[in-house]
Amino acid sequence: MQARINHRAVNPEAYQTMLKLEKFVNESGLDKKLIELIKIRASQINGCAFCMDMHTQDARKLGETEQRIYLLSVWRESAVYTEAERAVLALTEAVTVITANGVSEELYQQVREHFDENQYVSLIMAINTINCWNRIAISTGMSAPYNK
Structure with a gap:
């Protein structure tokens, strides 16, 4: 799939705003693996292949097991x-819904x-x-695989 638009280049201020939200979440004190489970499950529901690919990779890097990643849709x-x-x-x-x-x-x-x-x-x-992020990726045509 071809990307429709490079949202980062077209509107860097919007992208920076999203990065601020991401920074807040990452600095919130929530467990990093739990954050990745949230990201994967929401991305499954929303059908965002780009984010699924990214966050399953990120979860593995944090030590999440294949079994827990595979079973997430049927938790x-x-x-x-x-x-x-x-x-x-x-x-x-x-x-999400x-x-x-x-x-x-x-x-x-x-x-x-x-x-x-506070944690809630x-x-x-x-x-x-x-x-x-899912809605941005889907509406701008971002697709997997995610490559860092």
């Missing part, structure tokens, strides 16, 4: 994720069992940031 049926990770994956799905059911009070409380209010906001920012 509910797998015992390889912690209760905290499961809560975050459910939140990732709820926020927010118009389906929103974020229920039950889900909010489930996440809060593992994360404080950081999780929301991580989910929203990857959703923005």
Whole structure:
């Protein structure tokens, strides 16, 4: 697939704004592997091949296992994720498809069992940031493979 537009070159200010969001997420104190799980799961839902390729590579570099990466799309049926990770994956799905059911009070409380209010906001920012990146990549025609 041919890219439609190089968003970084055409509008560097928009790109820099996204990088600031990414920096916030990376400096939030959230576990780096957890952030990659969020990025992969949201990218699966959104169908973003570019981001899937990038973040599976990044997860592997952080020591994430192949099994956990492969099972992410069926995390509910797998015992390889912690209760905290499961809560975050459910939140990732709820926020990514927010118009389906929103974020229920039950889900909010489930996440809060593992994360404080500050961390909850950081999780929301991580989910929203990857959703923005997915939408940029898809709408500008970015495709896999990702090459650093």
